[in-house]
Amino acid sequence: MIKWLRRQQDSGPEVPVELGPKDRVLARQLEAGGCVVVATLHELILLHPERGELARRRWLEVDAGSWDSLTATISVTWVDGSRAAQWTFPEGSGVRFAEVFHDRVQASLIIDAPIQGPTRQLGKAAIRKDLCTDELVPQLIWSRGVRRGDSEAMAAGQSVLRSLAELVDLDLGSTGPVS
Numbered sequence: 490m491i492k493w494l495r496r497q498q499d500s501g502p503e504v505p506v507e508l509g510p511k512d513r514v515l516a517r518q519l520e521a522g523g524c525v526v527v528a529t530l531h532e533l534i535l536l537h538p539e540r541g542e543l544a545r546r547r548w549l550e551v552d553a554g555s556w557d558s559l560t561a562t563i564s565v566t567w568v569d570g571s572r573a574a575q576w577t578f579p580e581g582s583g584v585r586f587a588e589v590f591h592d593r594v595q596a597s598l599i600i601d602a603p604i605q606g607p608t609r610q611l612g613k614a615a616i617r618k619d620l621c622t623d624e625l626v627p628q629l630i631w632s633r634g635v636r637r638g639d640s641e642a643m644a645a646g647q648s649v650l651r652s653l654a655e656l657v658d659l660d661l662g663s664t665g666p667v668s
Contacts, residue, residue, distance in 0.1 A: 506534065506543070509621060516589040520576040528589045531621040548597040549617035552630050556587040563587055568630050596620060600653050604646045611635050611642045614649040616657050625659050
């Protein structure tokens with residue numbers, strides 16, 4: 490177990506959590522709802538101390554995030570299409586966390602490109618890096634309203650993904666993308 494060390498720009502209770510051998514806490518912030526949101530080198534950790542809940546997400550699982558400085562809120566969408574998350578921090582805080590969040594998401598992105606359909610953008614293809622293992626991970630991220638089983642969308646996505654994989658010398662083999 491590693492105990493999080495309190496830093497001036499961090500807030501929230503000190504809570505023990507197990508981290509990987511090369512991982513370390515970069516920022517943590519107490520969210521208005523009582524959740525402690527932690528950014529490490531390798532993952533995003535959400536801890537609800539009162540409920541004893543712990544959730545971990547690798548940075549490559551974050552599709553996009555935005556920071557609203559007026560409300561001190563980070564909004565996050567996930568690659569797997571699961572319910573978006575939003576964390577609002579106490580007034581005057583969260584800026585450092587937002588900077589670290591942006592840095593980690595960008596560090597996991599190697600290359601991406603839109604998947605264009607005949608009338609609209611269907612989503613995007615991406616090659617991301619697992620920041621813990623350095624493994625390159627192919628991803629198809631679908632726009633809202635695009636069915637994951639849509640064969641035309643999948644064919645278009647696979648084509649874009651193959652092009653990206655060639656650019657970074659990644660053999661897709663038979664594994665295909667994580668979508």
